[in-house]
Amino acid sequence: MSHYDGLLPAVQGVYSQAGLAGFFVGYDGVFYRDVPYTILELGLYEVLKGQLDTRRRSQQVTAGDQQGQYDDTWQEEILAAAITGAVTAVLTTPLDTVKTKMMVDDYGGFDFLQCFAVTVENHGWPAVFAGVLARVAWIVPFTAIYLPTYDYLIRQLVLRQAATLTAMPEE
Amino acid sequence: MMILAHLFLRLAATVALASAAAFAPPPPRQGASTSSRIAYGYGSSSSASKSSSAALQLQARTDPLAVANLENATATDTAVLDLTPVAFGSPPESLQYDATTTQSSSSPSIQAVQLPLYQLMAAGSCATVLADMSMHPMDCMKTLQQSDTGAGLSLVTAAQYLWTSSGVAGFYHGFLTYATTDAAGGALKFAVWEVWKQKTVDKQPAFAYLWAGAALAFLASSVLIVPGEVRCAVLLTLTLIQTKHNNN
Numbered sequence: 001m002s003h004y005d006g007l008l009p010a011v012q013g014v015y016s017q018a019g020l021a022g023f024f025v026g027y028d029g030v031f032y033r034d035v036p037y038t039i040l041e042l043g044l045y046e047v048l049k050g051q052l053d054t055r056r057r058s059q060q061v062t063a064g065d066q067q068g069q070y071d072d073t074w075q076e077e078i079l080a081a082a083i084t085g086a087v088t089a090v091l092t093t094p095l096d097t098v099k100t101k102m103m104v105d106d107y108g109g110f111d112f113l114q115c116f117a118v119t120v121e122n123h124g125w126p127a128v129f130a131g132v133l134a135r136v137a138w139i140v141p142f143t144a145i146y147l148p149t150y151d152y153l154i155r156q157l158v159l160r161q162a163a164t165l166t167a168m169p170e171e
Numbered sequence: 172m173m174i175l176a177h178l179f180l181r182l183a184a185t186v187a188l189a190s191a192a193a194f195a196p197p198p199p200r201q202g203a204s205t206s207s208r209i210a211y212g213y214g215s216s217s218s219a220s221k222s223s224s225a226a227l228q229l230q231a232r233t234d235p236l237a238v239a240n241l242e243n244a245t246a247t248d249t250a251v252l253d254l255t256p257v258a259f260g261s262p263p264e265s266l267q268y269d270a271t272t273t274q275s276s277s278s279p280s281i282q283a284v285q286l287p288l289y290q291l292m293a294a295g296s297c298a299t300v301l302a303d304m305s306m307h308p309m310d311c312m313k314t315l316q317q318s319d320t321g322a323g324l325s326l327v328t329a330a331q332y333l334w335t336s337s338g339v340a341g342f343y344h345g346f347l348t349y350a351t352t353d354a355a356g357g358a359l360k361f362a363v364w365e366v367w368k369q370k371t372v373d374k375q376p377a378f379a380y381l382w383a384g385a386a387l388a389f390l391a392s393s394v395l396i397v398p399g400e401v402r403c404a405v406l407l408t409l410t411l412i413q414t415k416h417n418n419n
Contacts, residue, residue: 031393038389042364043381134326138309146302150361153294157286 029099032112033092040088045147048080073155077148085143089136094128096135291365292358299357303350308333308342356392364388 056076098116110118119127312329324332333341367384374380 150298
């Protein structure tokens with residue numbers, strides 16, 4: 001079965017079955033789900049990080065701690081990312097449900113908004129939040145790893161470069 | 172087999188980052204002296220020193236593309252900061268200035284560190300792959316639950332199904348494909364996001380520009396990510412159907 005597990009055979013398989021369009025099956029559903037998702041993910045994380053940063057700095061200033069006040073931000077990054085993940089997961093669950101329904105169930109000819117409206121009409125509001133717990137349980141750890149890892153890597157690269165620069169001939 | 176593939180990916184990611192970092196000369200240890208403070212501003216406009224110039228706060232918001240290094244700066248110093256946009260890949264002019272000028276100990280020296288675009292992209296890729304690797308088993312279980320093959324399975328029984336059908340590899344169905352496209356997508360996403368943030372740092376309203384940037388970042392990466400996600404589901408389903416067929 002491992003022969004399915006490769007980029008090239010998969011590309012060939014999908015292409016031979018459905019052509020170029022085969023790669024973008026369900027694209028509009030993913031689009032409606034992931035644009036708000038990314039906006040919340042990156043935007044909220046940025047805002048939360050800023051809030052936590054402000055709080056920490058004011059505490060440090062109060063405590064008179066001038067040294068090392070810009071170090072060790074990873075805890076608050078993870079916290080910010082986890083909160084971001086939770087909020088993002090819950091808020092985008094209706095979009096994810098509709099996307100899955102469009103892909104799985106027979107909603108042929110319906111666009112995203114129509115599919116959303118029909119789902120609410122037939123099954124009520126709770127239906128669009130189906131699987132919200134699984135989604136939160138999946139996205140919170142994912143985000144808590146994803147964004148802080150990125151920040152960590154960037155910080156390492158910046159530190160590396162900054163160390164190179166501060167090593168200029170002085171004294 | 173799959174584990175080997177993961178190790179390879181991890182190695183590749185490490186090599187990518189190491190080679191990216193290797194372009195810069197190695198950091199001498201003495202350089203990171205305790206007297207120098209390296210400031211990151213993480214999206215916060217509140218600098219520790221309220222009296223420092225607005226330019227410094229601006230600098231704080233451009234991070235992680237830029238880092239202000241305040242050497243011997245006091246809270247009342249008005250920092251003069253060179254915020255001239257710098258082309259990616261070329262060293263900022265201020266750095267060249269600092270590199271050739273001996274610093275006087277009384278004046279603050281602010282150096283803007285600008286990471287080249289490829290380093291941002293490498294970091295974006297690595298973070299994406301790491302997060303994918305951590306959460307892919309959960310993704311596989313979820314996909315199995317949603318597919319016809321695994322309809323009615325709970326999270327636990329889905330895990331049992333994957334384990335009995337293919338062991339550890341069962342939890343990493345389609346991972347290589349997924350990670351390849353996702354890593355490329357992650358590189359694009361963060362490249363667009365960081366460049367956008369840098370270009371619109373002084374634009375108002377800030378939140379609108381953040382939103383637009385995030386949407387743009389997704390659009391750029393979606394071209395690569397969406398096919399990957401669709402293929403992942405296809406691969407998983409195909410493999411499971413085949414496994415089931417073989418078992419019967």
